[in-house]
Amino acid sequence: MSVEEAVPEEFEGNVTADPVYFRIFFAAVTPDGALEYKDQTSENGAFSASFTQLTNASFATERLNASVTQEGYVALLAQDSGSGNLAYIRENRDENAPQRFADPLDLGKPAGVPGFNDTLLINGVTGRQNVFVTSSAPDNAIWWRFQNNNTVQMETITVVPPGTTTPIEVTVPVEIPPSQPWADWQQMAGALRSLAATQNADGRIILTGINSDNVPYLNFQSTDRPLLPEGWEGWQDISGGLTGFEQLVLCIDGNALVHIFARIGNKIYMKAQDEVSSLDFSDWALFATFDAPVGSMAASNSSNGGIYLVALTVSGADSPVFASYQTSSVETSWTAPRVIAHVDGGSTLKLQPNANTLLSLFALDPASNMASYLPQVSLDHWSATWTSLGGPLSVSALTRDFTPNTE
Incomplete structure (x- = not known):
């Protein structure tokens, strides 16, 4: 399905009801290009025993991104292995839909771009999805590329004022896709x-990246024209x-306050925002030094x-994962x-909060193509053993699923 053919239901307004659950959603692409997922069977609980294939399409095994729509539904960004185009895939908002996920939406790729070094999917200041890519x-x-805002038009509707029985016509603004x-x-x-990003306290995107000379850059979305390059x-x-x-x-x-960590x-090294929503950050401070190179951090x-x-330091098949945290929010x-x-030592690490705010640590081992996770027992303690999620998997992505679904 192309963008031109779709007017997604996610543009019909926001869900106002409280979420029925909060579960971690784990998605991955297998070495043969299948897009699969599994999520927790209950809040703070274990994951499904087996993976579910999300669509019959085949995807590139180098990159996968996950986010949530402004209503709290899972959204994924993958690259079609045949066309090389990006595909946006989201959960159906209607719980009575015949399948959990809508058909992949073909976002194409920019003219003249043969492929991607990196891709990124993140909510923007309007709550809608933003996609960033770097050309190979x-x-x-x-x-x-980003989801456009809803538009507002004036419509005349008939209402019965409180305390009366006589209907009247009023003209009101109505939000439409x-x-x-x-x-x-x-x-x-x-x-x-490469790219990395987060949302500022006011919802603006803070975009960072590293160029081919290993120099880091930062860019702030402005508030006056957030939907234009300028x-x-x-x-x-x-x-x-x-x-x-x-x-x-x-x-x-x-x-x-936004913090940036660099390995x-x-x-x-670490630098932090000078004050809330400020464009300025502190100088780099040495955060930690290890006996071996840092291979991955989250x-x-x-x-x-x-x-x-x-942070995972690279020292063989049994490499240590180090952890550090702020002693309090103040x-x-x-x-x-x-x-x-x-x-x-070659594993990729990811962190994701559970419904009870305790974390789960995920690792994808490129040597075995197997994924596993480690649940946090308390702020200072973790489970003694990893739990396997299965495989073989080439790349993974994590997000949170706020809302109920009927599969």
Whole structure:
């Protein structure tokens, strides 16, 4: 299904009812291109015993993104293995729909872009989905596409005023879906190899990335024109005298301050927003130094309202996973990094909160193509053993599912 053919039901307004449940949703692409998923069978509980194939289409095994719609439904971004186009897949809002997920929506790809180095799916200041990609062409161009806002038109309706029996006609503004659900692809300034982002306290997107020279950059969505390339503040070189950046991770803490973590070799650095919604950040501070290179790191909000950071150091098949967290949402101090688990050194780590705010740590081992997770028992303690999610899997993505579904 193409964008031109679709007026998604997610444009019909927001769901106002409280969610029936909050569960973690785990999606993955297998080595042969199948898109599969499993989610928790209950809040804070175990995952389904087996994977469910989401669609019969075949997808690229290098990248997969997950998010939620503004109503709390799962949304995925994958790349069709045949056409190379991006596909947006969301849960059906109607619980009586014949299948849990709507047909993939073909978002295409920007003109002249042969493939992607990285893709990103994130909610924007309007609550709608935003897609960012970096081109695999030598120019590493950055492209952006987003869901358009609903429009408002005046309609005349008949109502019966309270305390009367006589109907009258009134003209009121009515929100209707946009005639074009998704904006066209727009090229942004700059060139990046990888992307990372989070939402600012006011909902604006903070976009970061690393270019082919391993230099990090940051860009803020402005408030006056958030849906145009010129509605961004412009790229800032945030290297701050450091070199060799390998990964950036962003997270917002309980004080609504955005933190950026960077891994370089065996070190992790951190910078934080000066004040809520500020365009300015502190200088880089050395967060931690390890005995071996850091291979993967992830951050999430912890049960005490602060940020929780995990980092995997590469030292073989039984590599240690270190963890550190803010001691509270109102303090800037952090615990010393300590080992909470061991996995293969090539694994990719992801963190996701449960309904009870305790975290689950996910690892995808590229050597075995198997995924597993480790539940947090309390802020300071984790389960002693990993639980297998199965495989073989090439890439995974996580998000939260707020709303009930009938499968």
